Amino acid sequence: MLSEDFFTDKFSRSFDIVLFSALILSTFLTIVLLTLPSQYDPYKDKPLKVVDEEGKEIEMKGKDGRKKVNFKQGRTVQVVVLGDIGRSPRMQYHAISIAKHGGRVYLTGYQESELHPDIVSNPLIQIVPLVPAPSFLRSSSRLLFPVLAPLKALWQAQNLYRALGYRAVPARWMLVQNPPSIPTLAIAAIVCFFRNTELVIDWHNFGYSILALKLGSSHPLVKISALYENIFSRFASDHIAVTNAMARVLKTKYGVSAHALHDRPAAIFRPISSQDRAKFLARLPETAQYAQDLSSSSKSPWKLIVSSTSWTADEDFSLLLDALSAYSAQCTSKTHLPKILAIITGKGPLKEHYLSKIQVMNQEKKLLNVVIQTAWLTPEDYALLLAAADLGVSLHTSSSGVDLPMKVVDMFGAGLPVVGWGKFEAWPELVREDVNGKGFESSEQLAQQLVELFESKDGLLTTLKQGALKESENRWDDEWDRVGGKLFKLV
Incomplete structure (x- = not known):
């Protein structure tokens, strides 16, 4: 027969294992909580004074080139494009417009080509560059796509999370270009949740429809992408669409309301003599x-x-x-x-x-x-x-x-x-x-x-x-x- 001491020792060991596991879990959760991205605090989002190297305030001009900018409280915006910023004119124009009205902008994306001159020269716009994925993950091979695409998405996810959560100050809004939707929408939604930031999606197109060009509309990854885009669209507080037709589709298919903001040319595009x-x-x-x-x-x-x-x-x-x-x-x-x-x-x-x-x-x-x-x-x-x-x-x-x-x-x-x-x-x-x-x-x-x-x-x-x-x-x-x-x- 088993002695009473045997059961006591067994219970003691089990209790120690449970206690140790609880301690490990508690430590892990504590580390996670302590290292979460800082939250947006509207009381700290003060009007910004831009100063030169000597500490003197720079008088910023408004969009008419004459009126002094009134830096408004609570107008910090993260503008996000999971692509080359220089080849994303609409997102650059968003950043320029926000800065013209006195808002601070943290423009996140890949810095691979020349930026708009107004982006470079404006002290209210700060570039948060993303690190490109390794070259082997950027292969255009259709055969390798089902294998490389998830790996590339994981790389982009961790890179984007760090950039949005830790390399820019908390913002009141985050304006995200879609597509690409994977992993952009998920990471943006998570960071916005942690940072008390309002998510705004600027719909240029649908990510799943572009993926269908490569894989075909019946491919499982295309169907998963469409479902993913539909789900994460509902995490945004506001939506912008490039056409009235796209706003209609978002309403009928996704159940979200979008403001149509048609593309217009920047000042650099103009007739010449x-x-x-x-x-x-x-x-x-x-x-x-x-x-x-x-x-x-x-x-x-x-x-x-x-x-x-x-x-x-x-x-x-x-x-x-x-x-x-x-x-x-x-x-x-x-x-x-x-x-x-x-x-x-x-x-x-x-x-x-x-x-x-x-x-x-x-x-x-x-x-x-x-x-x-x-x-x-x-x-x-x-x-x-x-x-x-x-x-x-x-x-x-x-x-x-x-x-x-x-x-x-x-x-x-x-x-x-x-x-x-x-x-x-x-x-x-x-x-x-x-x-x-x-x-x-x-x-x-x-x-x-x-x-x-x-x-x-x-x-x-x-x-x-x-x-x-x-x-x-x-x-x-x-x-x-x-x-x-x-x-x-x-x-």
């Missing part, structure tokens, strides 16, 4: 040898078209290549048609693929009357290029059907008429057919539009130019004040 145009064309390496012909007259033997692309799957660049090939063939029989200089700007994963295709087309003499050049320009030169061009081309096909390409907004800001892929619901919110642009749904239609516009028999290109110049009068500041200014209580 014919004299400034000629100077720029002569200075830019990609246009210098054609500058005289491009500047000669409205009946110039050359026309300049511009297309900005991210070289991704949601922009089918082969549409433009096929159209330019067809146009070049027509030039052979229609000798009155001008030749085309096409400048393609941007960076992206499919760039080398299409450059190889262009090389083959040149070898096969399919582009005899067309010259295609690629360029990566400073923001200032890109804005001047748009203003100097004869026609802008948008290849954005819209994975969701309810977003709009920012590049078209910039083109209109520079007074540049546009032809673009128009086979999606939100297109008419931006482009008015035969007023400031035209939509196409095939390469054949695009080729025909190029012929019609450059033949100039009915002066349609001139009409579209006038419409684009009229559209250039609509500016970001007015649109942002109407929506963002009221949401962040700055106006």
Whole structure:
């Protein structure tokens, strides 16, 4: 028989194990609680005085360039983009607008390309750079995607959590770009919960619809992504959408109300005089040898078209290549048609693929009357290029059907008429057919539009130019004040 001492010792050991486990758990929870991100305290979010190196206060100017900024209490905002800040113009414009009204901004994202000059020069805007994922996690292989995507998401999650929770002061609001939604929305929701911060989502598109371009709409990861986006959308206190159509979808599918804030061009995008145009064309390496012909007259033997692309799957660049090939063939029989200089700007994963295709087309003499050049320009030169061009081309096909390409907004800001892929619901919110642009749904239609516009028999290109110049009068500041200014209580 077992003695009483045996049971006593066994109970004592079990009790010690439980006590030790409780001590470990308690220590862990204590460490977690002590190391949680600090909370936002409205009483500490005081009006900010910006000082120079000698400690003297710098008088900040308002958006009109003259009025002194009134630094308002409780107006600190974290602006977040899980992408390259320099290639996220809308989020940069948000930051600039908040700072113009006296709010402090902590702009979080990857710092891989040149930033807007107003971001760099404004002392109210602080960049919180993210660390890029290791190169092996950024592979574009579709085969490895199901394995690498979760690993990349985990890397981004811990990096983003540290940046939002510990490398920036607690803010009253956090404005997050979506997509990418994974892991951005989850991490933002967690940090906002810990820091007593209000989450605002700026919907540029739907993350699951972009993922569907890569994997197909029936793929399990796409369905999980759609559910994830739906769930975490409900953790936000407010929502902003780029179109009325997107706001409608958010209401009907997700049950959340969004304010439509249409993209508008920044001040850097503006029309230029014919004299400034000629100077720029002569200075830019990609246009210098054609500058005289491009500047000669409205009946110039050359026309300049511009297309900005991210070289991704949601922009089918082969549409433009096929159209330019067809146009070049027509030039052979229609000798009155001008030749085309096409400048393609941007960076992206499919760039080398299409450059190889262009090389083959040149070898096969399919582009005899067309010259295609690629360029990566400073923001200032890109804005001047748009203003100097004869026609802008948008290849954005819209994975969701309810977003709009920012590049078209910039083109209109520079007074540049546009032809673009128009086979999606939100297109008419931006482009008015035969007023400031035209939509196409095939390469054949695009080729025909190029012929019609450059033949100039009915002066349609001139009409579209006038419409684009009229559209250039609509500016970001007015649109942002109407929506963002009221949401962040700055106006």
